Amino acid sequence: MQTIGVLGAGAWGTALAATAAKAGRDVRVWALESEVAEALSAGKGNPVYLPGIDLPAMQASSDMSILTSCEAILAVVPAQHARASFEKLAEHLSPGVPVLLCSKGIEKNTLSLMTDVVHETMPKATPAVLSGPSFAADVARGLPTAVTLACADEKLGQTLMQAIGRSAFRPYWSNDLIGAEIGGAVKNVLAIACGIVEGLELGKSAHAALISRGFAEMTRLAVAMGAQQQTLAGLCGLGDLVLTCSSTQSRNMSFGKALGQGRSAEDILAERNSVTEGVATAPALTELAAREGVAMPICYAVHEILAGQKNVDEAMTALLNRPFTHEGL
Ligand SMILES: NC(=O)C1=CN([C@@H]2O[C@H](COP(=O)(O)OP(=O)(O)OC[C@H]3O[C@@H](n4cnc5c(N)ncnc54)[C@H](O)[C@@H]3O)[C@@H](O)[C@H]2O)C=CC1
Numbered sequence: 001m002q003t004i005g006v007l008g009a010g011a012w013g014t015a016l017a018a019t020a021a022k023a024g025r026d027v028r029v030w031a032l033e034s035e036v037a038e039a040l041s042a043g044k045g046n047p048v049y050l051p052g053i054d055l056p057a058m059q060a061s062s063d064m065s066i067l068t069s070c071e072a073i074l075a076v077v078p079a080q081h082a083r084a085s086f087e088k089l090a091e092h093l094s095p096g097v098p099v100l101l102c103s104k105g106i107e108k109n110t111l112s113l114m115t116d117v118v119h120e121t122m123p124k125a126t127p128a129v130l131s132g133p134s135f136a137a138d139v140a141r142g143l144p145t146a147v148t149l150a151c152a153d154e155k156l157g158q159t160l161m162q163a164i165g166r167s168a169f170r171p172y173w174s175n176d177l178i179g180a181e182i183g184g185a186v187k188n189v190l191a192i193a194c195g196i197v198e199g200l201e202l203g204k205s206a207h208a209a210l211i212s213r214g215f216a217e218m219t220r221l222a223v224a225m226g227a228q229q230q231t232l233a234g235l236c237g238l239g240d241l242v243l244t245c246s247s248t249q250s251r252n253m254s255f256g257k258a259l260g261q262g263r264s265a266e267d268i269l270a271e272r273n274s275v276t277e278g279v280a281t282a283p284a285l286t287e288l289a290a291r292e293g294v295a296m297p298i299c300y301a302v303h304e305i306l307a308g309q310k311n312v313d314e315a316m317t318a319l320l321n322r323p324f325t326h327e328g329l
């Protein structure tokens with residue numbers, strides 16, 4: 001597997017493209033913005049989404065036909081833009097080509113996971129999932145990172161790992177696509193909650209309690225949807241939850257922190273050109289949890305705050321006054 005296509009040149013798509021290029025692959029990148037495509041092709045990095053980081057030059061275009069005849073595609077557009085992007089990608093894809101889903105979110109309204117969106121828009125593609133604790137800037141700088149690569153077919157999974165992995169970017173194979181997807185999507189909503197706790201200055205004990213009870217919520221939903229419990233204890237679940245809930249380098253965590261400090265969601269988002277996936281995923285997640293009959297009180301509280309149904313103090317008081325219960329999942 002030599003020719004790798006990357007759909008989306010935000011911070012994460014760019015970091016993954018650079019990793020694959022450093023691993024010796026022939027990389028082709030589709031960028032929405034022509035100025036990003038031009039800068040990447042000219043070896044000037046990505047001044048819009050990864051400013052100040054040196055990257056190898058790679059073929060890039062804002063014309064999606066650049067992805068024609070790629071042997072695998074890394075799909076890295078934000079979750080809410082996945083369906084429209086995949087519908088266009090379908091015109092350029094050969095049957096059976098693996099599509100490695102690297103974004104972390106659930107589609108609003110349809111409640112579709114990214115693998116569902118692939119099945120609906122590109123039924124002949126083979127979906128796989130890449131998820132785990134990995135800030136784009138760390139990966140782009142070549143700092144050590146480990147992620148889950150979930151693919152139903154182990155041989156194809158191994159081929160994908162060889163294609164994009166290197167010593168500083170270590171994929172671990174799993175056959176659990178749903179577990180990897182749910183871990184990545186839910187941790188973003190929980191990171192908003194952790195940010196709120198930090199913004200309210202509720203202390204490190206509350207922070208640890210929230211990670212732990214949030215992990216129980218994530219695992220409950222994933223298992224109800226058919227995932228293996230142990231997947232969530234791995235890189236794509238607990239690993240990513242710990243990373244994202246521990247650093248304001250996370251857009252979701254820093255968004256939550258600003259909410260906790262009293263700013264409005266609209267104001268915070270208006271200052272950003274980057275995506276904060278947990279904002280759109282929160283309402284989808286609470287609907288999904290209701291559909292699956294799973295309790296997710298922390299995620300639900302984030303949804304209530306974002307929907308304007310409660311302010312942060314009211315949501316926190318309601319969480320703290322839930323009845324005492326057993327600790328199991
Ligand atoms: N940045 C990170 O550290 C990581 C991000 N991710 C995930 O990767 C996905 C992409 O995030 P980033 O690369 O960080 O994005 P970003 O925040 O750096 O950039 C936004 C991206 O959205 C694209 N976009 C905006 N409107 C669009 C449209 N109408 N159609 C298609 N694309 C559109 C932009 O072209 C750009 O690529 C998200 O799901 C995120 O959760 C996953 C792991 C790490």
Ligand SMILES: O=C(CO)COP(=O)(O)O
Nearest residue numbers: 132133134135250251252
């Ligand atoms: O998914 C990420 C790290 O694994 C990035 O998180 P944010 O989108 O919150 O920055």
